[in-house]
Amino acid sequence: MTDNSGKTVSRRELLLAARTPTVDFGAYDIPEDQVPVPPANAQVLPTACEYCIVGCGYKAYVWPVDERPGGAKADLNAYRANYPVQSATGKWASPNMHNIVRRNGKLHHVVVVPDGETAVNRAGNHSIRGGTLAQKVFNPTKPTADRLQSPLLRVRGMLQPISWDTATSIAAELSKHVIAKYGEASWAMRYYSYHFWENTYALTKLALGSIATPNAAEHDKPTAENDATGLDDSGVDGFSAAYKDWQEADVIYISGVDPYENQTILFTEWIAPGGAKIVFVNPRKSPTAAYAERNGGVHLQLLPGTDALLNNGIARIILENGWEDSTWIGKVVATAEDIKQEKSSWRRVRFGLSFAEYKAWLLGDNEYQLDNVARITGVPAAKIRWAAEMLAQPRGQIRPKASFLLEKGNYWSFNFPNSASLSALGLLCGAGGRPGQVMSRAGGHQRGMMKAAGYPLAKSPAVYHDFRPGDPSGGKIPLNTDEWVFQGKTRLTWALGTTWVTALSAGQSIRDKVSALTRRHAAQVTSFDKDQAIAELKQRTDNGGMVLIQQDIYQNDLTEYADLVLPAAGWGEEDFARAQGERRLRIYSKFYDAPGEAKPDWWIVAQVAKKMGFSGYDWKDSNEVFEEAVGKSKGGAYDATAVVEFAKKQGRRTHDLLREMSTTGIQLPARLEGDKLVGTDRLHDQTFPANRDASKIVKQFNTASGKAILMKGDWLTVKPVREKFAPKADEIWVINGRINELWQTMYDDLRKPFSKRRYPSNFLFINPADAKSRGIESGDLVSVENDFVVNILGEVTKGSLSLVAYVTDEVAAGVGYTYSFYPGQNSNTIVPAVTDPVTGVYNYKIGKGRVRKIGETPLKQVDGGMSFVPRSIG
Amino acid sequence: MTDQTPKRDAAANCDGLCVSRRTALAISAGGVAAGWIIPESGAAAEARPQPQGAATELNTYPRKRVGSLSKLKDGEPISFTYPLEQQPNFLVKLGAPAQGGVGPDRDIVAFSSLCTHMGGNLRGRYRHDLKAIGPCPFHFSTFDLAKSGIAVHASATERLPQVRLEIEGDDIYAVGVNGLVYGFRHNLRDGTLASGAVLPQGPGGSQKTMRG
Ligand code: SF4
Numbered sequence A: 001m002t003d004n005s006g007k008t009v010s011r012r013e014l015l016l017a018a019r020t021p022t023v024d025f026g027a028y029d030i031p032e033d034q035v036p037v038p039p040a041n042a043q044v045l046p047t048a049c050e051y052c053i054v055g056c057g058y059k060a061y062v063w064p065v066d067e068r069p070g071g072a073k074a075d076l077n078a079y080r081a082n083y084p085v086q087s088a089t090g091k092w093a094s095p096n097m098h099n100i101v102r103r104n105g106k107l108h109h110v111v112v113v114p115d116g117e118t119a120v121n122r123a124g125n126h127s128i129r130g131g132t133l134a135q136k137v138f139n140p141t142k143p144t145a146d147r148l149q150s151p152l153l154r155v156r157g158m159l160q161p162i163s164w165d166t167a168t169s170i171a172a173e174l175s176k177h178v179i180a181k182y183g184e185a186s187w188a189m190r191y192y193s194y195h196f197w198e199n200t201y202a203l204t205k206l207a208l209g210s211i212a213t214p215n216a217a218e219h220d221k222p223t224a225e226n227d228a229t230g231l232d233d234s235g236v237d238g239f240s241a242a243y244k245d246w247q248e249a250d251v252i253y254i255s256g257v258d259p260y261e262n263q264t265i266l267f268t269e270w271i272a273p274g275g276a277k278i279v280f281v282n283p284r285k286s287p288t289a290a291y292a293e294r295n296g297g298v299h300l301q302l303l304p305g306t307d308a309l310l311n312n313g314i315a316r317i318i319l320e321n322g323w324e325d326s327t328w329i330g331k332v333v334a335t336a337e338d339i340k341q342e343k344s345s346w347r348r349v350r351f352g353l354s355f356a357e358y359k360a361w362l363l364g365d366n367e368y369q370l371d372n373v374a375r376i377t378g379v380p381a382a383k384i385r386w387a388a389e390m391l392a393q394p395r396g397q398i399r400p401k402a403s404f405l406l407e408k409g410n411y412w413s414f415n416f417p418n419s420a421s422l423s424a425l426g427l428l429c430g431a432g433g434r435p436g437q438v439m440s441r442a443g444g445h446q447r448g449m450m451k452a453a454g455y456p457l458a459k460s461p462a463v464y465h466d467f468r469p470g471d472p473s474g475g476k477i478p479l480n481t482d483e484w485v486f487q488g489k490t491r492l493t494w495a496l497g498t499t500w501v502t503a504l505s506a507g508q509s510i511r512d513k514v515s516a517l518t519r520r521h522a523a524q525v526t527s528f529d530k531d532q533a534i535a536e537l538k539q540r541t542d543n544g545g546m547v548l549i550q551q552d553i554y555q556n557d558l559t560e561y562a563d564l565v566l567p568a569a570g571w572g573e574e575d576f577a578r579a580q581g582e583r584r585l586r587i588y589s590k591f592y593d594a595p596g597e598a599k600p601d602w603w604i605v606a607q608v609a610k611k612m613g614f615s616g617y618d619w620k621d622s623n624e625v626f627e628e629a630v631g632k633s634k635g636g637a638y639d640a641t642a643v644v645e646f647a648k649k650q651g652r653r654t655h656d657l658l659r660e661m662s663t664t665g666i667q668l669p670a671r672l673e674g675d676k677l678v679g680t681d682r683l684h685d686q687t688f689p690a691n692r693d694a695s696k697i698v699k700q701f702n703t704a705s706g707k708a709i710l711m712k713g714d715w716l717t718v719k720p721v722r723e724k725f726a727p728k729a730d731e732i733w734v735i736n737g738r739i740n741e742l743w744q745t746m747y748d749d750l751r752k753p754f755s756k757r758r759y760p761s762n763f764l765f766i767n768p769a770d771a772k773s774r775g776i777e778s779g780d781l782v783s784v785e786n787d788f789v790v791n792i793l794g795e796v797t798k799g800s801l802s803l804v805a806y807v808t809d810e811v812a813a814g815v816g817y818t819y820s821f822y823p824g825q826n827s828n829t830i831v832p833a834v835t836d837p838v839t840g841v842y843n844y845k846i847g848k849g850r851v852r853k854i855g856e857t858p859l860k861q862v863d864g865g866m867s868f869v870p871r872s873i874g
Numbered sequence B: 001m002t003d004q005t006p007k008r009d010a011a012a013n014c015d016g017l018c019v020s021r022r023t024a025l026a027i028s029a030g031g032v033a034a035g036w037i038i039p040e041s042g043a044a045a046e047a048r049p050q051p052q053g054a055a056t057e058l059n060t061y062p063r064k065r066v067g068s069l070s071k072l073k074d075g076e077p078i079s080f081t082y083p084l085e086q087q088p089n090f091l092v093k094l095g096a097p098a099q100g101g102v103g104p105d106r107d108i109v110a111f112s113s114l115c116t117h118m119g120g121n122l123r124g125r126y127r128h129d130l131k132a133i134g135p136c137p138f139h140f141s142t143f144d145l146a147k148s149g150i151a152v153h154a155s156a157t158e159r160l161p162q163v164r165l166e167i168e169g170d171d172i173y174a175v176g177v178n179g180l181v182y183g184f185r186h187n188l189r190d191g192t193l194a195s196g197a198v199l200p201q202g203p204g205g206s207q208k209t210m211r212g
């Protein structure tokens, strides 16, 4: 067993350090110089990465600690590798891939290794995030020791352990109370969308099925709205592409995402090897921007929030030159008559255009003239024109195969206009449902949502502000759950796997409000007596307050407001399944025991549902939940009904079948052809053989007519809003996003000293010119203050954030960049809660503030742990 | 195909942060698998053979003279193998103080030449202006040499292993390694003792773990 005896940092110090921002790990830790090798008879369990959308395949090798480890010859170890292992074979495990776990009560070694045999991360490629998965598992001698291990109730201000029976009774009684007294819309659930079908099915069964509350939203949004709405409305599923399409493309338009940083294997294993030229649209000159420019592509370094103008400007150049793919447009683009069939989507009816209308609009509006586009976006006209040529100018008879990739930098700055303008540009260039010619989201989390019921839109009081009588579904939009809280209409919130207050916009304002409704409310629990606790919390809900139930694997920034905390079991602690970015369904095997009394989310939800008197929650294991959940996938992009049918025919559990399909799994939708189980490469596949049977979404676009719709992404709806929230006087834009080495709210990275060492603090990338004029150097402590953080009620509030300066020309002058979800240093503090008027999604990226040096950090010293080397180097 | 050099040169044409279609396909297809990592000393430059006969089983790091203070020039890396002959490293004077740096200016450091992601050879990728090495020809990992080999940006799951150094008069000695060298399960197993490396006599030899 590898021990830590050489280390100079105690577990306690590590734990403290993990939870404190701006801690210097520099020159303290000495990395291991050895790693145990699994013996030839180690158990091997297939899984996939917990983190990003790519869902790389991994295998967990498990063996008891008292067994001899494997040897250096291929027949003596489970990798079948001779040591030293050769390069790029996927057969080497680093010390960070190893840990000690309890399995069936006994201590085991585990090595979680990127799998060289999968179809995703071929040859065992991996990112720093997934590569360190083994450090996420619970080990009481490591920084993961602070996993939640029993239900906690806040009694007299302190969270203290209680029994599952008491915890689920309190949750059920309070739920029944608020629903009976104030209606189901007073009961809110905020839930992750990603953490496996078994869990999301169970929790949406309760929220949207049994209770049917309209006060529900996924973790990253205030409303139950889609993500890349303009793309969805065009009829293109967000994950329609196959990864091999990126390899086959000649040119890829990458909007608002750095795939090297955030979908690493999509980039290093599929995009880069394909050699496509890249048109990189991003305010940052990030590593992929550097790659693009060095490989014959172009970086369009636009100013924040100008995407719709740029997309439409490029489309106009294409139209002016007649470079559009007319054959494709004639074949697949919806006519005015087709659009009229869209009875269930007011947005399609309102914003869908025929090609003639689209062309007339773009050519008729001088806003989209190249000079104006260049002036406002800040991108040189020559580069914009060059991008248009790369995307669409035919070379003789041959058109370039252009594909389009987008993510939150696009649809989280101005949701609808940005994503709609991008999908229309893509259709113009011939993309969508052809090999090497596709449009997709790059993706954030994996596809772990399997909804048990639809959102009860009829119950939402919210209506599109410009609603016209006769609009399909009455112009209704899902209610804003934050607004509902501010208005005092939410009496109970159950938050699962989301930090909420540090994720959604105008964070300071949400934290103040939630604190007033919970911790600072007069009614507090003062006894472990169940009935008394319930009575006291009822006092809260009946006197303008709110009860907060949190369900998660660790305490986080939300916990300080929670009344009841429920410990969840997660990745590796239960058999689960979900799909990734090319709709590949796989098993995530349980390989060790969950800590303490932690339980899978589906189990917790089922206990509460049963105590509330609902039926249909008597599942005996996660496979049973899975098989029931799959019933809801029929006909959709994630249709796995054939997989269950196939397993049943063989008399097997579907989870067991999936385990046999290992890390490659199957791309959904799946279907049975004779006695063969067959997957689907890409959706809306216009090359799909007409004589083969498949569901509509496989062969056609996802619209009533089966055609794709040119959606009007109107820059003029963006312009005034952007101007209102743009930096004034000495302010700069402070946008936010992800970074390669960190994942999401860092719930694991905080406890991976190796990862935390790279960014011991949240940072502000600041241009050398902006830094110089403010006397700032890398490693200085700086403050960002924004006095115009409009909250969801329209009130002007303020936000302040302190960060470590990282001086780099990765950002242009006037633009700063920070990590979105650094615990304790959350960028949402300086971002106003401005919603997209069409979809209600926040403009999460549009932050700004005054930047000033407020001190220095130890990170600046030689022995400081953080690197300030510029990242876009070559 | 046992040499990575042509591929690395192909990548160099695009100034580093790129992989040619051909190279990357070769990586994906496991084409590089046959590419034994080449120690930079040149002596064993053809292919790294499997150690013949019984491999060395060391219990402690050996000591090896790897350079001299008076001859080492700013920004000009020197290659050496250590602790095993199959483990290539480089010694470099960064020209600015560094974690684990030795010498009067605390700026002399040594690191493994093998990327801890999947074993890409970093030879020829030292950036003196940045005191960093990379991007790796395979998947772009880049390491900060002034900060004990942590990632600037990387797919690697370990820092670049740092060779611990000591100065004796004008001589620079390698005395240990922080971190596991790519491809190995243990820095002192499955290879042969590096040429010129000397095992400490009796007790009190070089410590296994030392502050870097
Ligand atoms: S690229 Fe994504 S899925 Fe793959 S290892 Fe990294 S974080 Fe995990």
Ligand code: FES
Pocket: B115, B116, B117, B118, B119, B120, B136, B137, B138, B139, B140, B141, B155, B156
């Ligand atoms: S081997 Fe992959 S980045 Fe170096």
